[in-house]
Amino acid sequence: MHIARLFKNKKPVVSFEIFPPKPDYPVETIFSTLDRLKDLKPDFISVTYGAGGSNRERTEVISSKVKNNYGIECLSHLTCVCTSRSDMNEILEHLRKNNIENILALRGDVPKGYDEKEAFKEYRYALDLIRHIKEEGDFCIAAAAYPEGHIQSDSLQTDIKFLKQKVDEGVDFLITQLFFDNRLFYNFWEMVREEGINIPITIGIMPVLNANQIKRITTLCGSSIPTELAHLLSKYCNNADDLEKAGIEYASKQTQDLLEHGVDGIHFYTMNKPEQIYQIMKNCNLTNR
Ligand code: FAD
Numbered sequence: 001m002h003i004a005r006l007f008k009n010k011k012p013v014v015s016f017e018i019f020p021p022k023p024d025y026p027v028e029t030i031f032s033t034l035d036r037l038k039d040l041k042p043d044f045i046s047v048t049y050g051a052g053g054s055n056r057e058r059t060e061v062i063s064s065k066v067k068n069n070y071g072i073e074c075l076s077h078l079t080c081v082c083t084s085r086s087d088m089n090e091i092l093e094h095l096r097k098n099n100i101e102n103i104l105a106l107r108g109d110v111p112k113g114y115d116e117k118e119a120f121k122e123y124r125y126a127l128d129l130i131r132h133i134k135e136e137g138d139f140c141i142a143a144a145a146y147p148e149g150h151i152q153s154d155s156l157q158t159d160i161k162f163l164k165q166k167v168d169e170g171v172d173f174l175i176t177q178l179f180f181d182n183r184l185f186y187n188f189w190e191m192v193r194e195e196g197i198n199i200p201i202t203i204g205i206m207p208v209l210n211a212n213q214i215k216r217i218t219t220l221c222g223s224s225i226p227t228e229l230a231h232l233l234s235k236y237c238n239n240a241d242d243l244e245k246a247g248i249e250y251a252s253k254q255t256q257d258l259l260e261h262g263v264d265g266i267h268f269y270t271m272n273k274p275e276q277i278y279q280i281m282k283n284c285n286l287t288n289r
Contacts, residue, residue, distance in 0.1 A: 001073055002140035003102045004172035006043050007200035013265035014286055015075070015202065016040075018272055019048040020058035027058055031065070036274035038070055040281060041289060044102070046075035046175075046267070051108030052082035052119075056091070064098040075142060076100050079108025080123035085132065088123075092136050104142045104175065105129045125162070130169045143167070145174040145201060147188035151222030156191065164195050173199050175267050178206040178217070180250075181226040182257050202265030203258055207276055208247035211237055248276055252283035259284060 006013050016037055021029045037045065045066050049059045059076060066074040076095055080088065095103065107126040110119040123129050126143060133139050143166045149156035167174075174197075179185055185203065192201070208214045211233050218225055225233070229250060236243035255266055266286075270277050281287045 001101065002172070003044050003073055003075060003142070004140050004200075006073070007173055007202075007264055010043070011262070011264060012259060012286075013043045013200075013202060014041075014281070014289065015044045015046065015265060015267045016042045016270045016277065017046045017048065017204070017267060018062070018270055020055045020062055021272075023055070027061055030062055030272065033270075033272045033274055034066065034070055037270065037277070038072065040274070040278060040287065042072060043265075044073040044075055045070075046077060046104060049077040049079055049106075049108075051079045052111045052114070053079075053087070053091075054111070060091075060094055060098065063095070063100050067099050073102065074100055075102040075104050077104045077106060078129070079106045080126070080129035080132075081108035081110055082114060082119045083123065085122055088129070088132060089136065092133065092139075095139075096137060101138075102140045102142065103133060104144070105133055105171070106144055127162070127166050127169055130166055130171060134170050140172050141170060142173050142175055143171040144177060145188075145192070146177045147179045147185045148177070148223060150177075151220075156188070160188075160191055160195050160197075163192065164197055167197050167199055171199065173264075174201045176201060176204045177221055177223060178204050178269060179223050180208075180229050180254065181224070182254060182261075184224075185258070186261065200264040202267045203263050204267050204269055205251055205255055205258075205280075206269040206271070207251035207280060208233070209244050209271065209273060209276055210240070211243060213271075244276065248279050248283070252280045255280060255284045255286075 047063045063074045063076040149159040153159035232246045
């Protein structure tokens with residue numbers, strides 16, 4: 001089923017992102033995570049993809065399991081950096097054969113050691129991938145949106161202009177980059193509407209469960225850490241359990257506020273940690289949907 005249909009029929013759409021286990025762990029280690037996530041009745045699950053296709057097989061295997069064994073709608077992430085059009089056709093064919101109907105179309109980042117010119121030879125932006133997928137068949141397409149602007153963008157306004165191009169090319173719904181201050185999203189929401197973007201936007205929520213991890217991720221993606229969260233990070237810097245509790249509480253409050261503002265959906269970046277996601281969902285009355 002096309003996930004776009006879900007957004008027409010229910011609100012909020014609740015979904016999860018998982019990532020394939022690292023290469024030195026068997027792919028099967030994800031199944032206990034999936035067993036638990038299934039109990040939380042997600043509307044769909046998305047599976048990340050390594051830029052340049054570094055974990056391509058694992059993304060394909062896990063996406064297929066989610067859809068065909070767990071019976072949960074799957075959104076397979078796909079990046080186009082460092083990929084040729086013929087390889088892309090092969091990937092799309094493989095997804096189609098595995099009944100995957102939904103793709104999160106991303107540019108990806110140039111992996112370390114790659115030459116930029118080479119990496120962007122066939123696709124420069126996610127827009128080029130979206131065009132290609134549109135030509136190749138009847139996929140439902142999602143794209144990334146950045147409430148604080150993409151880290152390489154000159155301004156939020158410019159980034160939104162490029163976002164509009166992606167949407168006009170046939171994107172069905174958007175998933176946001178993580179953010180920790182809802183006011184940033186409400187401002188972005190107003191700006192995209194003014195730009196004429198009216199497709200559903202589901203909100204990426206990342207609970208802070210580990211201080212180093214969150215610092216690394218926010219440095220890479222450019223999301224800001226508001227004072228309240230910075231205070232929690234420093235208060236509990238020597239107590240991992242208390243930081244996790246505070247992180248769950250923070251994410252619960254953030255999610256509750258977004259739900260009260262009538263957002264289309266919540267997409268939990270689960271970090272493959274189902275129990276913490278369960279806690280947040282319980283705090284927000286999302287477990288008995
Ligand atoms: P684009 O939409 O192409 O934008 C990239 C930059 O180019 C932006 O600064 C934009 O403003 C600019 N731009 C866009 N179009 C034009 C144009 N026509 N002319 C000039 N400038 C333009 N990465 C992974 O490797 N694997 C994943 O699984 C993954 N999942 C993600 C899931 C979500 C929800 C999000 C938000 C991000 C994810 N990423 C993932 C990270 C993503 O690949 C990076 O953020 C990447 O840097 C940009 O990808 P994009 O698709 O947003 O690129």
